[in-house]
Amino acid sequence: MASRIFDGLELPASGDFHVHLREGAMLEAVSREIRNGGVETVFVMPNLVPPITTVKHALSYKATIEKHTDVKCLMSLYLHPSMTPETIREAKESGHIYGVKSYPAGVTTNSDSGVVDYEQFYPVFKAMEDEDIVLNLHGEAPPAENITVLNAEEAFLPTLLDLHQRFPRLRIVLEHCTTAAAVEAVKKCGPNVVGTITAHHLFLIVDDWAGDPINFCKPVAKLPSDRVALLKAATSGSPKFFLGTDSAPHPLRAKKGGLGAHDAEKCAAGVFTQPYATQLVLEAFEEAARKGVLEKSDLTPFVLEGFLGDFGRKFYRVEPSGARIKISAREEKVVERLAVGGANAEAGDVVIPFRRNTPIYSLEWLPQKP
Amino acid sequence: MASRIFDGLELPASGDFHVHLREGAMLEAVSREIRNGGVETVFVMPNLVPPITTVKHALSYKATIEKHTDVKCLMSLYLHPSMTPETIREAKESGHIYGVKSYPAGVTTNSDSGVVDYEQFYPVFKAMEDEDIVLNLHGEAPPAENITVLNAEEAFLPTLLDLHQRFPRLRIVLEHCTTAAAVEAVKKCGPNVVGTITAHHLFLIVDDWAGDPINFCKPVAKLPSDRVALLKAATSGSPKFFLGTDSAPHPLRAKKGGLGAHDAEKCAAGVFTQPYATQLVLEAFEEAARKGVLEKSDLTPFVLEGFLGDFGRKFYRVEPSGARIKISAREEKVVERLAVGGANAEAGDVVIPFRRNTPIYSLEWLPQKP
Numbered sequence: 036m037a038s039r040i041f042d043g044l045e046l047p048a049s050g051d052f053h054v055h056l057r058e059g060a061m062l063e064a065v066s067r068e069i070r071n072g073g074v075e076t077v078f079v080m081p082n083l084v085p086p087i088t089t090v091k092h093a094l095s096y097k098a099t100i101e102k103h104t105d106v107k108c109l110m111s112l113y114l115h116p117s118m119t120p121e122t123i124r125e126a127k128e129s130g131h132i133y134g135v136k137s138y139p140a141g142v143t144t145n146s147d148s149g150v151v152d153y154e155q156f157y158p159v160f161k162a163m164e165d166e167d168i169v170l171n172l173h174g175e176a177p178p179a180e181n182i183t184v185l186n187a188e189e190a191f192l193p194t195l196l197d198l199h200q201r202f203p204r205l206r207i208v209l210e211h212c213t214t215a216a217a218v219e220a221v222k223k224c225g226p227n228v229v230g231t232i233t234a235h236h237l238f239l240i241v242d243d244w245a246g247d248p249i250n251f252c253k254p255v256a257k258l259p260s261d262r263v264a265l266l267k268a269a270t271s272g273s274p275k276f277f278l279g280t281d282s283a284p285h286p287l288r289a290k291k292g293g294l295g296a297h298d299a300e301k302c303a304a305g306v307f308t309q310p311y312a313t314q315l316v317l318e319a320f321e322e323a324a325r326k327g328v329l330e331k332s333d334l335t336p337f338v339l340e341g342f343l344g345d346f347g348r349k350f351y352r353v354e355p356s357g358a359r360i361k362i363s364a365r366e367e368k369v370v371e372r373l374a375v376g377g378a379n380a381e382a383g384d385v386v387i388p389f390r391r392n393t394p395i396y397s398l399e400w401l402p403q404k405p
Numbered sequence: 406m407a408s409r410i411f412d413g414l415e416l417p418a419s420g421d422f423h424v425h426l427r428e429g430a431m432l433e434a435v436s437r438e439i440r441n442g443g444v445e446t447v448f449v450m451p452n453l454v455p456p457i458t459t460v461k462h463a464l465s466y467k468a469t470i471e472k473h474t475d476v477k478c479l480m481s482l483y484l485h486p487s488m489t490p491e492t493i494r495e496a497k498e499s500g501h502i503y504g505v506k507s508y509p510a511g512v513t514t515n516s517d518s519g520v521v522d523y524e525q526f527y528p529v530f531k532a533m534e535d536e537d538i539v540l541n542l543h544g545e546a547p548p549a550e551n552i553t554v555l556n557a558e559e560a561f562l563p564t565l566l567d568l569h570q571r572f573p574r575l576r577i578v579l580e581h582c583t584t585a586a587a588v589e590a591v592k593k594c595g596p597n598v599v600g601t602i603t604a605h606h607l608f609l610i611v612d613d614w615a616g617d618p619i620n621f622c623k624p625v626a627k628l629p630s631d632r633v634a635l636l637k638a639a640t641s642g643s644p645k646f647f648l649g650t651d652s653a654p655h656p657l658r659a660k661k662g663g664l665g666a667h668d669a670e671k672c673a674a675g676v677f678t679q680p681y682a683t684q685l686v687l688e689a690f691e692e693a694a695r696k697g698v699l700e701k702s703d704l705t706p707f708v709l710e711g712f713l714g715d716f717g718r719k720f721y722r723v724e725p726s727g728a729r730i731k732i733s734a735r736e737e738k739v740v741e742r743l744a745v746g747g748a749n750a751e752a753g754d755v756v757i758p759f760r761r762n763t764p765i766y767s768l769e770w771l772p773q774k775p
Contacts, residue, residue: 183628241555245614
């Protein structure tokens with residue numbers, strides 16, 4: 036192990052503004068891990084089966100999550116034809132719903148109910164603008180001729196620019212940016228448009244998921260130059276870019292398309308980073324600094340605290356709790372797997388975390404000042 | 406099922422100028438399938454463990470294969486530092502060794518002994534030129550910064566052009582072309598440089614192997630425009646392009662990186678097409694004609710017979726046997742799996758064929774004329 040530049044670093048607790056917590060035994064296993072990643076606030080994605088399209092469903096999901104964790108949950112709805120401007124007003128009134136997530140149809144896990152055409156949602160977007168509810172975009176063009184997993188994000192960017200122009204007061208998150216083009220598009224827009232960046236996309240390129248189901252996610256990791264653009268955006272100090280891990284747990288059997296001797300199905304898309312959300316980001320920055328991709332001098336407290344929490348909290352207008360975390364360089368490694376137990380779990384289900392069995396910073400929560 | 410344009414087509418038996426037959430139980434299972442794909446001649450790749458680097462090993466492998474099949478086997482050696490000009494002369498004298506396969510180090514299955522730098526092999530290439538032994542190139546640049554699975558083939562093309570210039574009489578095959586750039590490079594070279602094209606690359610693009618271990622191979626399938634370039638090259642009537650399926654059987658457990666509840670290894674690269682070599686090519690051409698990518702009128706007997714066998718036989722200077730095959734449109738489907746039995750097989754090993762359980766042309770061997 037070379038120099039550990041974040042050893043001893045103290046930070047405000049992080050925010051993770053894009054998480055998948057699932058339901059049942061998986062929710063139980065995953066929600067317990069949020070604080071292990073140094074995170075006190077999460078923006079919870081609504082792609083359950085069926086998706087969360089009503090305020091009532093969102094609130095009952097929030098109550099279920101809170102049985103297992105005390106982190107602050109910013110809830111969301113799944114953009115759906117059943118949604119009306121009235122839904123948005125009701126969402127705002129609830130005080131717990133911060134965003135509406137749009138999935139283009141068919142591009143990722145549980146997106147079958149997703150959007151094909153945005154025009155039908157203009158009245159809903161208008162209501163979101165008025166009520167100051169955020170639009171969270173999974174920014175990939177749906178499958179079509181000459182659209183591939185590699186250019187789907189870039190092909191979506193004109194839609195982002197168009198929506199921003201039509202609804203300039205609408206606050207928009209381009210979720211899990213994976214390309215230099217996406218970073219540039221977010222920069223080009225006004226301050227109402229921001230982008231989240233995951234921990235794993237700070238590490239991965241196409242080669243890392245080619246033939247590796249554990250590293251396979253949507254949007255897929257792209258080219259080395261895209262990875263560099265994400266690292267630079269995340270450490271630019273611009274409040275337009277902040278952490279949303281898109282941590283997406285799947286049982287190993289789903290990641291591999293079945294574990295039976297005759298199962299040959301496709302792999303579920305998603306990378307699981309929740310237990311190490313903060314630590315992985317710091318590892319990625321450190322590796323990039325070691326390789327000369329980033330300057331160590333760029334990694335100021337303002338930059339780190341901003342990307343890991345402050346910028347996201349400011350965007351979503353939530354207050355930090357004041358809790359602080361401390362990073363240490365010890366002999367810790369990412370665990371090999373997370374067991375998914377409980378009465379609802381299929382026997383033997385495990386989730387394989389990103390960068391299993393590799394060295395990782397330790398994280399502890401500092402005692403709260405009285 | 407739309408019109409079946411090859412129903413009733415009779416052809417000379419095919420040649421498959423790039424096959425992986427493996428050893429032991431897998432060899433037994435796979436070699437029996439060669440004739441089911443309408444193939445009478447195969448060029449056999451040498452990437453066993455350990456690789457075939459001596460004439461003696463190649464000949465004993467040939468004898469082993471011939472215990473299981475009566476197809477004509479063109480044998481090859483694995484380009485390796487232990488090889489000398491004397492090895493090449495010995496290979497030529499054997500009468501059974503047609504080529505030397507070069508694997509850049511680390512790019513695919515069993516390529517750990519592969520090439521890092523070609524200069525050390527110039528004396529061997531000179532001997533190959535003199536003895537008229539073919540150089541078979543796995544044309545991918547080895548891993549390096551800014552080299553990805555997507556651009557590795559294109560990054561290799563200057564090496565192809567350089568070798569062609571240095572050894573203009575050396576006959577070279579750029580194996581399993583996957584990009585428009587590779588097709589153009591092969592066209593640009595003199596007649597001593599040709600390219601093989603697989604059946605599966607006539608079907609696949611990047612989206613098809615993203616998260617699908619069964620469709621994952623090296624070189625990876627690229628963009629829709631690359632697939633079109635391959636289809637057009639394969640049906641151009643140019644003798645520079647002919648079939649080499651690169652059929653590469655792996656047990657399902659290897660394709661998926663293990664089938665255990667805790668196995669999370671990488672997937673073996675390789676697509677298994679052997680039992681349907683000829684049929685899959687015709688299916689790909691038919692689909693392309695149906696979608697307007699190819700003209701039905703381009704699919705002349707000269708074009709089909711050339712790509713499926715004549716061009717390869719002429720390049721390798723082997724005679725057709727005179728045997729003929731017949732294609733029919735029936736209710737046949739690609740089998741779900743191939744069992745790998747025999748005393749050496751691990752219990753339950755199966756190989757999943759490409760396009761399992763999808764409709765496929767039937768193929769029969771016509772009775773030989775007396």
